[in-house]
Amino acid sequence: MNYDFPDNFWWGTATSATQSEGHKSGDGKGENIWDYASHHFNQRFHNGVTADDTSTFYQNYREDIQLAKNIGLNSFRTSISWSRLIPDGDGEINPQAVDFYNSVINELHDQGIEPFINLYHFDMPMALQEKGGFENREVVDAFARYAEICFDLFGDRVRYWFTFNEPLIPAEAGYLHPRHYPYVTNFRRAAQVLHHIVLAHCKAVAAWRRMNLPGKIGIIMDVIPVYPRSDSPEDLHAAEMADLFYTRSINEPILLGRYPDELIALLKEHDQLPQSLPGDCELIASTKIDLLGINYYRPRRVKARETLLEEPHGFVPERFFEEYIMPGRRMNTSRGIEIYPAALYDIAMVVKERYGNLPWFVSENGIGISDEEQFMVNGQVQDDYRIEFLQEHLSYLHKAMADGSNCLGYQMWTFIDCWSWQNAYKNRYGFYRLDLETQQRSLKKSGLWFRSVIENNGFERA
Structure with a gap:
């Protein structure tokens, strides 16, 4: 079967500043929470690899962007490092960072690649985290200032802006299920962080609109469909609760302009509501985005609770549901997560039916595999598993578009093997393998396949 995509479809990749740039002595960059945590909580990081040792994009951006051009990418998503641009988060601008990001943006344009620029990808400046990070309402205003500085410096050449990548994650992973610094487990604090992130997003969008810049502004989010174990009332309720806490809690204020009534009632009942100020709800209601990016890696499957849940740190959403391990599910054993391409179709239908068929694109989708060296033949990784993964997901995306989904592009995670949080x-x-010893980049088989997809604006699949 032929899978043909529209003209001007965005074929690209995604990465982030912290995961790709690395450090160079004298670059003027301030410390962020990953720089701090990877040194002070080093045992949490695989093989103790710190955020210093990422993929050297800071030094090699020209050559790397040429590699992007070599496989035909027409779009490239990355982020600006808040702590590189404003080392203490709310003070002086680092001129070396301005030069770097100007050069990156200009080089992308010179190579015919559209820059998609995200403002926040989990990397709070440490100086602001010491003031409470997004728990502190002052940091909301610091973010709005940072956003306005970015728009002023780069907005003449960046047409696609995104305020946050996965805005639920800093709240959930930093303050509820402690995978990110500051490694807190406290639902009310997590809820406060999430509310302030929503406000920070709204204020950044307002700043962009005031400046009357060309282009579009949006956000990168998860819109994960939740699958219940069965159609029993108990399992269906469990799925509704998982969806309420981990999807609707952030998607509805951003995309519909209000928090779900059921969530507000539930948090009141359990004394978990965050603090808000007069005008917050009006600001949220008045904020609209132009473009939605959606990251998808795995489905969420749940069932009614069957085991006693201990809550040593107090309230957690999992009191209402638990994970369902579906028999026969297909797994990526390297990451321990399910592979379920059909969810991409379901996500597209959620956007179409629940969120007004907003223009959107796949901003991340990919498969992480360990020990890829075992698949090397004559110096090239033969990653047929990645090609199969892409074919399956793109096939379901194609079906969704045929059924009316307003999808504009697909960006894979990631371009060159990059450093992943823990x-x-x-x-x-990546499409390119990174040799950690030499920093040499080499194209994998999947990169050759993706180049063919871009050249043909589609692919054939039996």
């Missing part, structure tokens, strides 16, 4: 380089995701 896993460092355990699992590899």
